[in-house]
Amino acid sequence: MVHMRNRLTMPQRPVPVQLMILATLVAALVSPAVAQRGPDIPSRPEIQVTALDINEAADDFAPVVLRGGDLLLFTSSRPSPFSGSGSQRIWSSTHTPSGWSTPWTTGEALANARHVGGAALTPDGNFMIFAAYDWEGGPESLEGFGRTDLYSAIRVGGEWANITNLGPALNSDAWDSQPTLSADGRTLYFSSDREGGLGLADIYVSKLTPSGWTPAVNLGPAINTPADDMSPTIAPDDKSLFFATNGRGGAGGFDLFIATGGEASGLGWGGVENLGTPINSAYDEYFFVSIPNSRNSYFCSDRGGFQDIYLAYPNPFPPDALVTVSGNVIDATTRMPIAAAISVTDLTTGEIVADYRTDDRTGTYFVMLARGRRYSITAESPRHVFYSNEYTIPANAEGKDLKKDIVLYPAAGGQTRLLVFFDFDKSELQKESVPDLRRAVQFLKSNPELNVEIGGHTDSLGTDAYNLQLSQQRAESVMRFLSSAGIGRERMKARGYGEAQPVADNASEEGQANNRRVEMRVMGPTSEPAQKRR
Numbered sequence: 001m002v003h004m005r006n007r008l009t010m011p012q013r014p015v016p017v018q019l020m021i022l023a024t025l026v027a028a029l030v031s032p033a034v035a036q037r038g039p040d041i042p043s044r045p046e047i048q049v050t051a052l053d054i055n056e057a058a059d060d061f062a063p064v065v066l067r068g069g070d071l072l073l074f075t076s077s078r079p080s081p082f083s084g085s086g087s088q089r090i091w092s093s094t095h096t097p098s099g100w101s102t103p104w105t106t107g108e109a110l111a112n113a114r115h116v117g118g119a120a121l122t123p124d125g126n127f128m129i130f131a132a133y134d135w136e137g138g139p140e141s142l143e144g145f146g147r148t149d150l151y152s153a154i155r156v157g158g159e160w161a162n163i164t165n166l167g168p169a170l171n172s173d174a175w176d177s178q179p180t181l182s183a184d185g186r187t188l189y190f191s192s193d194r195e196g197g198l199g200l201a202d203i204y205v206s207k208l209t210p211s212g213w214t215p216a217v218n219l220g221p222a223i224n225t226p227a228d229d230m231s232p233t234i235a236p237d238d239k240s241l242f243f244a245t246n247g248r249g250g251a252g253g254f255d256l257f258i259a260t261g262g263e264a265s266g267l268g269w270g271g272v273e274n275l276g277t278p279i280n281s282a283y284d285e286y287f288f289v290s291i292p293n294s295r296n297s298y299f300c301s302d303r304g305g306f307q308d309i310y311l312a313y314p315n316p317f318p319p320d321a322l323v324t325v326s327g328n329v330i331d332a333t334t335r336m337p338i339a340a341a342i343s344v345t346d347l348t349t350g351e352i353v354a355d356y357r358t359d360d361r362t363g364t365y366f367v368m369l370a371r372g373r374r375y376s377i378t379a380e381s382p383r384h385v386f387y388s389n390e391y392t393i394p395a396n397a398e399g400k401d402l403k404k405d406i407v408l409y410p411a412a413g414g415q416t417r418l419l420v421f422f423d424f425d426k427s428e429l430q431k432e433s434v435p436d437l438r439r440a441v442q443f444l445k446s447n448p449e450l451n452v453e454i455g456g457h458t459d460s461l462g463t464d465a466y467n468l469q470l471s472q473q474r475a476e477s478v479m480r481f482l483s484s485a486g487i488g489r490e491r492m493k494a495r496g497y498g499e500a501q502p503v504a505d506n507a508s509e510e511g512q513a514n515n516r517r518v519e520m521r522v523m524g525p526t527s528e529p530a531q532k533r534r
Contacts, residue, residue, distance in 0.1 A: 041251050042276030049278045050311045051304060054093055054100045059307040061300040062118045062178070062231070062287050066125045067366060068324055068401055069291045070095045074309060075117030076103070082111035090119050090130065107159045112138050115148075118178045122185040123236075123324075124342070124356040124366045126155045129166070129188060131177035138163070145171040150179055150190060158361055169215045170206055178287075180233045183368050184344075184354035187266045188213065189232040189241065198224040203232045203243055205266035222270045223259055230254070231286035231300075237319040237370060238262070241269050242288040251277055254284040256299060258317050279312050290315055292322045292368060293399035321399030322370060325391065328363040329379045332409045337363025340381040340408065347374045347390070347432040365406075371397050376419055376435060377406075384408035385522065386443060388419040388436050411447055415521040418454075420478060427473035429481060437478065440520055441485040451523040454478045456496045457503075459512035464498060472496025478518050493523070 054060070058078040065072050072093045080089045082105065090110065091103040110116045113132035120129045133148045142151070142165050149171045153160040170176065172194035179190040186208040193201040202224040204216040223229060225247025232243045241262060244254045256279060259269040279285060283303040290297050297315035300307050329340045339360035344367055346353050358365045358379070369375055372395035378388040387406055409415055418440060420433035429437075444450065456471030456478075475494035483489050504511035 041255075041274050041280065044276045044278070044316050046314070047278055047316060048311075048313050050313075052100060052298075052309045052311060054103050055304075055306070055308040057306060059088070060309050061307040063289050063298045063300065063309050064119055064121055065289055065291055065298060066121060066123060067326070069294050069296060071125065072100060073119050073121065074103075075119070080105040082108060088115040088117040090117055109160045109163060110153070112136055112142070120179040120181040120188070122181060122356060123183055123368050124358075124364075126357045126359065127185060128153050128155070128160065129179045129181060131179065135165075141165060146173040146176060146194075148175045148177045150176050154357075156360065158359075166213060169213050175201070178231050182234050182238050183236055184238075185356075186354070187234070187238070189219075189234060189266065190216075191230040191232065192216070199226040199229060199247060201228040201230055203229050207266060217267065219267065219269060223272070228254070233287060233289055235290045235317075235319040236292040236322060236368060239320060240290070240317060242275075242290075242317075244284075244286040244288075246284075248272070248274070250274055251280040252282040252284060254286060255280040256285045256288045258288075275316065279316070288312075290317065290319050292319060292324060293401065294318075320371060321397065322368050323391065323393050323397060323399065324366065324368050324401045325377060325404055326364070326366045326401070327403050327405040329358050329365060329381075329406045329408060330363055331384070332407045332414070337361065338379075338381050338384065338408055339363070340365075340379045340384075340406075342367065343378045343380070344369070345376045345378065345435045347376055347435065350431070350435050352435075369393050371395050374432070378436070378439065379406045379408060380439070381408055382446075383411055385411055385414040385416045385520070386439050387416050388439070390419055411443075411450065411522065413522055415519055418478065418518045418520055420474075420518050422474060422477075425470070427470065427477050429477050433481075437481050438485070441482060441487060444482065444487045444491065451491045451493075453493045453495055453521045453523055454482075455501075455519045455521060456494070457501055457515060457517050457519070458499050459515040460499045460502070460506040461512065468496050468498035470496070471498050474518055478520075 056078045058076055060074055060076045062075040063072055074091055075088050076091050077086050077088050083089060090106045093100045093103040112135055114134040116132045118131040129150055129152050131148050132151055135142050135144055150166045152164050152166055154162045174194040176192045179188055181188055188206045189203055191201050191203055198221055203219045206213045206216045225245055227247030229243055229245045234241055241259045244256050246254045256275040258273050260271045262269045279299060281303050283301055286300045288299040295314040297312045299310055299312060301310055329338045331338055340358045342356040342365045343352050344354040367377055369391055371393050373393055375391045376388045378386055380386040387408055419436035421430040454475045456475035458467040458471050475496055479492050479494040502515045504514040506512050
């Protein structure tokens with residue numbers, strides 16, 4: 001039996017000239033240790049394996065599933081508007097009540113390489129890392145370092161733009177491909193057959209820092225073997241790493257495995273386990289993909305003759321439950337969508353744990369939150385006042401999908417509810433208040449012509465006089481923080497409103513919580529607060 005591999009699926013090694021164009025023979029890649037069948041391959045008869053109906057008589061592989069299972073991106077060698085049959089391109093399909101839609105290919109911006117594929121994306125679908133072989137057009141900076149290189153792109157106006165070769169920290173003079181990104185977009189795994197590895201092709205990791213991607217580090221012998229270790233995919237909860245190898249025995253040539261116990265560095269993986277049958281077979285399997293809050297999973301196999309995408313149900317290794325938050329960011333005045341930066345902050349540590357973007361056409365955002373942490377999700381746009389929402393996710397929370405639109409007011413005459421916290425009956429700021437107050441500082445420094453009123457508000461519990469005093473003290477606490485950070489006191493006014501301006505019914509605890517707030521309102525040209533609109 002002879003299996004064929006393409007440029008992005010497998011590294012290209014010296015083979016007869018007639019095979020160099022598209023494929024290499026598996027026999028040229030397999031080490032002697034590969035022929036052994038693993039003695040203890042788990043059998044999972046409860047799993048149903050079904051080929052997707054979007055597969056064609058071509059290689060379809062490297063699936064990426066976004067938006068909770070509604071959007072599928074994959075690589076295919078089917079003919080596209082930008083290439084003939086055999087050249088790989090990235091395709092997309094959406095899930096509808098009747099199944100997956102007819103796939104469409106990515107735009108012309110990614111058509112300047114002979115092969116493009118193996119996409120890895122952040123959960124919002126707006127940042128992508130992909131592999132390309134033989135980039136043929138554009139600036140010299142896009143030319144590859146090796147046979148296949150890793151690139152990044154950003155979605156702008158619905159098209160992929162700002163294409164960048166990820167450079168020598170990640171790319172070598174060899175084959176660098178098959179990327180996968182952690183949910184926060186800050187940890188990248190990929191496969192490479194560069195010199196200095198433990199086997200023919202190894203899995204590497206890199207971390208995103210403020211100065212760029214760190215030099216790639218080999219995952220070591222706990223994962224990599226003397227044979228080929230490939231197609232890494234990180235689970236949505238970042239707690240499991242799936243990969244394919246022909247160096248551990250198994251049901252066929254390449255089997256899928258799971259590793260656990262990874263550290264924040266991207267290293268430390270262990271506890272490797274075969275996914276078992278019927279996912280693994282006598283053929284080759286790659287690219288196992290888990291879906292958050294779903295029993296669905298996907299993988300690739302050539303058991304049907306070509307590399308095809310399969311659904312495996314139920315997922316034998318489901319990720320931990322996550323809370324997804326999605327919605328639209330819109331302008332308070334025009335109700336039109338806004339292109340905004342979305343940041344996720346751990347309120348306990350004050351650390352920004354993820355940065356995303358809205359779709360600049362629709363204003364849509366999508367965020368995944370792990371359990372056992374307290375977060376804020378903030379939307380910011382240069383011509384608007386920022387806005388943050390708090391999300392406390394208990395350690396035992398069930399997975400759920402929340403819908404929450406975010407309304408931003410224009411900077412001139414706008415307002416926002418500051419995400420600040422106080423102990424009961426106190427006016428001292430809790431440390432969880434610092435992230436949003438720092439945003440207020442940055443907003444005021446970026447808009448030096450604007451003055452603001454800091455307005456304190458309470459619920460209806462207690463006397464009117466007491467609530468008025470407490471709200472004034474809390475507003476002054478916020479103003480003192482801003483002043484200590486360099487904002488001139490002449491630009492700010494603190495005012496307590498007590499319970500006089502509720503935004504919700506005080507009859508419920510939720511309503512009372514919404515009424516206990518501090519707002520920052522931009523002052524008009526007469527130094528009076530702009531008309532209240534929230």
